[in-house]
Amino acid sequence: AQSVSQHNHHVILSEAASLELGCNYSYGGTVNLFWYVQYPGQHLQLLLKYFSGDPLVKGIKGFEAEFIKSKFSFNLRKPSVQWSDTAEYFCAVNTGTASKLTFGTGTRLQVTL
């Protein structure tokens, strides 16, 4: 069965620092990849997604992610974080069985002023 790993469980950054959150998956076939964000007390919402084409995907709020097929990775980046980026971030993969996504365990990002 496919799996998704997010190795950073809790990340603390100062405002204006650069962010990179890791996501690795285990599946050798075609994948669709997603990053979701959950702000405190709010619902999970889509940040960005990759289906095909340019492996560098741009999402909302200045986030981007790069699909590196050879590394089975889809890391999330932002050049300069803001306090309002404090949230939990989930990587998700759709592989083989098209009807569901497999989620990572999430990374809690805390941005300090």
Added chain:
Amino acid sequence: ETGVTQTPRHLVMGMTNKKSLKCEQHLGHNAMYWYKQSAKKPLELMFVYNFKEQTENNSVPSRFSPECPNSSHLFLHLHTLQPEDSALYLCASSQVDRVSNYGYTFGSGTRLTVV
């Protein structure tokens, strides 16, 4: 509003009660899902419905019973729950075809407390 509406937002129930969670999607999607989100645990897939048909039951105890009367509505019927079932229950919908899932839209969830 996300296009996926869950009611109620909060629910407190005793272990002998029977209650139901409701989810409605206004996005024209053809798949719906129930997830359980507990503190310090990954999102747990419970049930998957494609075109109203249940296609996955992820070893969920029988005290949770899903119902999907049409492609826009999904229910989760609860009975004789345990305190460890206290969690945030999330509904999601998506558009799927033979090879792709185009991404979930989540509802705001129902915060369930079992006392």
